Amino acid sequence: MSSGLAIESDGLVKQFGETTAVDGIDLRVPSGSVYGVLGPNGAGKTTTIRMLSTLLRPDAGTARVFGHDVVRETETVRGLVSLTGQFASVDEGLTGHQNLVLLSRLLGYPRAAAKKRASDLLEAFDLAEAGGRLAKTYSGGMRRRLDIAASVLSAPKLIFLDEPTTGLDPRSRNQVWDTVRAMVARGTSVLLTTQYLEEADQLADRIAVIDHGRVIAEGSPAELKASVGAGAVQIRLLDAAQREQAERVLSGALGVPVRPASDPTRLSASASDPSRVGEALTALAAAGIGIAAFTLGQPSLDEVFLTLTGRPAENTTVTEEDAA
Amino acid sequence: MSTVTTTTPGPALTGTNLDTVLLAVDRPQRPGAVSTSLTLAWRAALKMKNSAVEQLFDVLMMPVVFLLIFTYLFGGAFAGSVDNYLQFFLPGVLVMAAVMQTLATGHTVSVDIAKGIFDRFRTMPFWQPASLVGTMLADLGRYLVTLVLTAGLGLLLGFRPGAGVSGMVLAILVILAFSFAFAWIFTTLGLITKSPDSIQTQSMLLMAVVFCSNIFVDSATMPAWIRAIVDINPISHLSTAVRGLLHGTVTAGQLGLVGLSTGLLLAIFAPLTMFLYNKKKSG
Numbered sequence: 001m002s003s004g005l006a007i008e009s010d011g012l013v014k015q016f017g018e019t020t021a022v023d024g025i026d027l028r029v030p031s032g033s034v035y036g037v038l039g040p041n042g043a044g045k046t047t048t049i050r051m052l053s054t055l056l057r058p059d060a061g062t063a064r065v066f067g068h069d070v071v072r073e074t075e076t077v078r079g080l081v082s083l084t085g086q087f088a089s090v091d092e093g094l095t096g097h098q099n100l101v102l103l104s105r106l107l108g109y110p111r112a113a114a115k116k117r118a119s120d121l122l123e124a125f126d127l128a129e130a131g132g133r134l135a136k137t138y139s140g141g142m143r144r145r146l147d148i149a150a151s152v153l154s155a156p157k158l159i160f161l162d163e164p165t166t167g168l169d170p171r172s173r174n175q176v177w178d179t180v181r182a183m184v185a186r187g188t189s190v191l192l193t194t195q196y197l198e199e200a201d202q203l204a205d206r207i208a209v210i211d212h213g214r215v216i217a218e219g220s221p222a223e224l225k226a227s228v229g230a231g232a233v234q235i236r237l238l239d240a241a242q243r244e245q246a247e248r249v250l251s252g253a254l255g256v257p258v259r260p261a262s263d264p265t266r267l268s269a270s271a272s273d274p275s276r277v278g279e280a281l282t283a284l285a286a287a288g289i290g291i292a293a294f295t296l297g298q299p300s301l302d303e304v305f306l307t308l309t310g311r312p313a314e315n316t317t318v319t320e321e322d323a324a
Numbered sequence: 325m326s327t328v329t330t331t332t333p334g335p336a337l338t339g340t341n342l343d344t345v346l347l348a349v350d351r352p353q354r355p356g357a358v359s360t361s362l363t364l365a366w367r368a369a370l371k372m373k374n375s376a377v378e379q380l381f382d383v384l385m386m387p388v389v390f391l392l393i394f395t396y397l398f399g400g401a402f403a404g405s406v407d408n409y410l411q412f413f414l415p416g417v418l419v420m421a422a423v424m425q426t427l428a429t430g431h432t433v434s435v436d437i438a439k440g441i442f443d444r445f446r447t448m449p450f451w452q453p454a455s456l457v458g459t460m461l462a463d464l465g466r467y468l469v470t471l472v473l474t475a476g477l478g479l480l481l482g483f484r485p486g487a488g489v490s491g492m493v494l495a496i497l498v499i500l501a502f503s504f505a506f507a508w509i510f511t512t513l514g515l516i517t518k519s520p521d522s523i524q525t526q527s528m529l530l531m532a533v534v535f536c537s538n539i540f541v542d543s544a545t546m547p548a549w550i551r552a553i554v555d556i557n558p559i560s561h562l563s564t565a566v567r568g569l570l571h572g573t574v575t576a577g578q579l580g581l582v583g584l585s586t587g588l589l590l591a592i593f594a595p596l597t598m599f600l601y602n603k604k605k606s607g
Contacts, residue, residue, distance in 0.1 A: 053447055078449040089440035093371040105363040106450050108352035117345060124342040134374075150444065155346050186346045 004066070006031040006158050006189040007052060011061035014047050014213075021047040023213035024061065029191055029206075031066070031157075034184055036204030037193040038304075044213035045193035046086060049160045052191070053083040065158060082156035084147050086163045092136035096127055096146050099135060103153050121149040125179065141172025148179055152188075159183065161192040165199060177203060197304055201225070209308060216308050227307070232297055233271045233280070238290035240264040246289045253280035271296060357451040364458020368432075372462060382428065383470040387421035391477060394540065402541055407482055414478040415495065415567040416539035421474050422467045422503040423559060427530055429463045430510020431523050437515075437601065453598050460507055467503050471496050487572035495569040498582060502562050505586040508593035515600040539563050558585035 007029035014022040022044040029035040037045050050056040052063055054074045062069065068076045083089075090099050100118035109117060122131040125145045130138060135146060144164060151159050161180070165173040180190055180203055194200050200207045201221045209217040209224070217224060233254070237246055243260060246267060251258045254276055258269040271277050277296055284291060355363070372379055391414070394402075399409030433456055436442070445455045475483075475492060485491050513526055536550070537559040543551045554560055561581040568574030 055443065055446060075449050078447050081447070083443065083447050085440060085443050087440050089442075089444040091367065091371075091439070091441040093374060094367065098367075098370060102363065102367050103444070103448075105366075106355065106360060106445070106448055108355040110352075113352075120345050121342075124345065152342075152345060154448075155351070182342055183346070186343065188346065 004031050005029060005064075006033075007035075007063065007065055007191065008067075009052065009061065009063035012048065012051055012058050012063055013060035014044075014051060014056060015059050021213055022051070022058075025210070025213070025215055027208060027215070029189065031189050032184070032187060033205040034180065034190045034192065034203050036200035036207040037191065037210055038195070038197060038200045038207050039193070039210035040195060043210045045210055046162055047213075048210070049083065049162055049191065049193060053081055053160050054078055055083065079154075080156060081158045081160065082151040082154055083160040084144075084151045084162065084164060086166065090135050090143060090146050090150060093134065095132050095134055096122060096138070096142075097131040099146060100150060100153060103150050107154050117153065121152065125149045126175065139172070141168050141175065144168060144172065144176060145179065148176065152183065156188065158189045158191065161190060163193055163195065166195065173199075209304065211309055217304075224304070233269050233277055234293075234295045234297060235267045235284075235291060236263075236293040237265045237267070238292050242289050243267065245287065246284060249283050249287050249289065250280055253283040265292070354449055357454060360450045360454040361457045361461060364454050365461040366458075368459040368462030369465065372466070379466065380469070383421075383425060383466055384473055386424055387417055387470060387474040388477060390420065391417050391474065391481070395481065410478065410481060410483050411571075412542075412567070413540065414475070414483045415570050416537075416563045417478070418471055418474055418495070419499060419559060419563045419566055420534050420539050421470045422499045423506060423534060423562075424530065425463070425467050425470060426503050426507035427510050427523070427527055428466075429460055429507040430512075430514040430526075432463070433459050433511045434514025434517075437604070452602070453594075456511060456597065456601065460504060460511075463507065464500055464504060467500055468496070471499060485570040485572075487570055491569050491572060495566045498565060498569065498579070499562065502558075502582060502586050502589075505589040505593075508589060508597050511597040512593050512600065515597060515604065533557065534559060537563060558582075558589070561585060 005028055007027055009025055009027045012022055012025040013020070025044070025048055027035075027048075037048065039045050047056065051058045052065065052070060054070050054077050057071060062071075064070070065077045066080055068080070070077050090096075091102070094102065097118050100121055101114045104114035104117045105111070119128070119131070122128045125148070127142060127146060127149070130142060135143060138146065148159075148161070148164070151161075164176050164180070168176065177199075180192070184190055190203075192199075192203065204221060206218070206220055207224055208215045217227065219227075233250075235246070235250070237243060243264065247258045247260065250267060250269060254269055254271065255273075256269055256271075258267055260266070261268055281291075281294065394413055394417075395406055395410050399406040399413070403409035403412055436459060437455070442455065446452070475496075487494075510526065513522070517526075536554055537557045538554055539559065543554040543560065546554060558581075561578070562585075565574060565578040565582045568578050
């Protein structure tokens, strides 16, 4: 299960009219792992996974899923994968239980086995109580979990999750993460797209960063973050008048330039050497500068983009969402 | 590490249930076309059940209004007496009731396939036309309700079919078969047109086609040029055959014509619909 490649793509291209949504994507996704595809809106993430899951036909390039070509062996690939789209692909006019029974029946399970499978999954995804309610009454998190449960029904070897936690509250997001981990622990490979570096960091064994339809960086989360820098210090002052003084103290202690933010009480600096962050905090206190908030965070997606592309991540809206 | 760490983890997943599902070894056989279509018909029927009252209103409103207006307002003028006209018109109104419903079928399908669940259906390895056929099969149930209730009202008002119960049953079956085939026209149109307004235009067009038939009056009373159009309208063939079945005067030729147009409609519009459906997928 852990040997071999779940996905192997070479030079995938997809154009929508004049727009090139995907411009030559090469991926090597090891089987039995979580692979994160990170990028802003319109980078080509959705289009890429729609091609890999046989929903879209590539204009150029090839892709194989467990060695099967996505264009020539569509049926075989469909038997191996399952896609959870960005917009919940459950039937809102049916109950949670009916949704899962319907899909089990379509997979060929006899009536009784389909009902059992549906109940087991509702239980496993903490939806047992809501099982009898119409899916349109579900919260965003419940809907997403039902959606993932529906993807799991066929016991696929590879699951595509398109921005599985976008728009979810932290609690629901954690539940989705738990679900992903539980699936991988049972040998399923997962490819997920996300706009959040933190999500990719938490879940993915390897990450590809996509921008304008191309892979601009690839590696383990640690490698990727190392290439960007350790992280950033964010400080909010009690008194905006002390900002200039704080800027001097901080840049002295950290040894890097400090950036004033648009909010007059905020400052941020990159923290290439985390051990100096403590000293900086002490120095600020010694200078009598009151601090309302102090955070040491990993680089945001914006910072990753800034470093990799030399410009901030922009949310270009491409027609891929319309085509969906 | 991370800027914000949430402290409320979700409830742990029930591992054993997930194991039963994920580690199941008994992968089932791929289901056949018939069982897949029936499963998807079950889905459509469940959704219909959620709006049963509106559905009933939709299927009954038009035939009842037409039956009452034409029989009592125009019947005397058209056929000498209300009762005479009812004997002629009821078979026609049955045809009209079912045929007009096919428009709603096309609309339902085109709205439905824009929904997220169809993304999932499309990645599943089953006989793809079932996604549409299922809804269309379930709609046969709606046509049946329209037909039975309209026929019942006709009987109350004094309609007397010469061929009795068996004629009525056969007539309904013929109408259902034709309507199933006819509905593919509107699934095709539903996939071509995007705007929901186009349903208005389609409805007007269908109404024109229904009026240019012998549903309301015998084509023998019309000028030659319009009679030529009316006589090749498949809806005329259907209402002639249904009249024949109900009154016991049907000929093999009349049924043959209906069979022919049913077959032709299916052969042209079902593959066309599927072509457009598949094209939409790879758009």
